[in-house]
Amino acid sequence: MSDCIFCRIIRRELPGKIVHEDETVTAIEDIRPQAPVHLLVLPKAHIETLGAVKPEDEALIGKLFSVAAKLARERGLESRGYRTVVNNGSGAGQTVYHLHVHLLGGRVFHWPPG
Numbered sequence: 001m002s003d004c005i006f007c008r009i010i011r012r013e014l015p016g017k018i019v020h021e022d023e024t025v026t027a028i029e030d031i032r033p034q035a036p037v038h039l040l041v042l043p044k045a046h047i048e049t050l051g052a053v054k055p056e057d058e059a060l061i062g063k064l065f066s067v068a069a070k071l072a073r074e075r076g077l078e079s080r081g082y083r084t085v086v087n088n089g090s091g092a093g094q095t096v097y098h099l100h101v102h103l104l105g106g107r108v109f110h111w112p113p114g
């Protein structure tokens with residue numbers, strides 16, 4: 001059991017706006033949204049980064065993206081498009097070391113990202 005901030009939100013020891021929950025995945029609203037819709041899709045298991053994913057986690061990683069797509073659909077983001085992002089390591093902007101997929105939508109996103 002980890003004491004990381006996302007594990008504690010998943011266990012409801014810290015407040016968080018939970019928008020999806022099933023046996024293996026929790027999704028929350030980002031506390032500092034970077035777009036009109038900014039959700040974080042989290043595995044309930046504490047996996048620090050993509051580099052720590054084990055072969056037995058592969059289905060779970062796929063599920064993070066199918067939950068993100070479901071949430072995007074529910075919020076009507078499909079027609080305008082939306083972005084899913086996984087930051088890995090400090091150089092890429094990762095600040096919370098519990099793997100998460102950012103789901104961003106409701107505005108235009110440019111490429112390449114900053």
Ligand code: AMP
Nearest residue numbers: 005016029030031032087093094095096
């Ligand atoms: P990253 O920088 O990719 O590791 O993303 C971490 C994200 O978690 C950032 O977008 C933060 O705004 C968000 N965040 C940090 N603390 C909380 C919290 N207590 N509840 C919800 N989102 C959080």
Ligand code: ZN
Nearest residue numbers: 004007046098
């Ligand atoms: Zn954690």
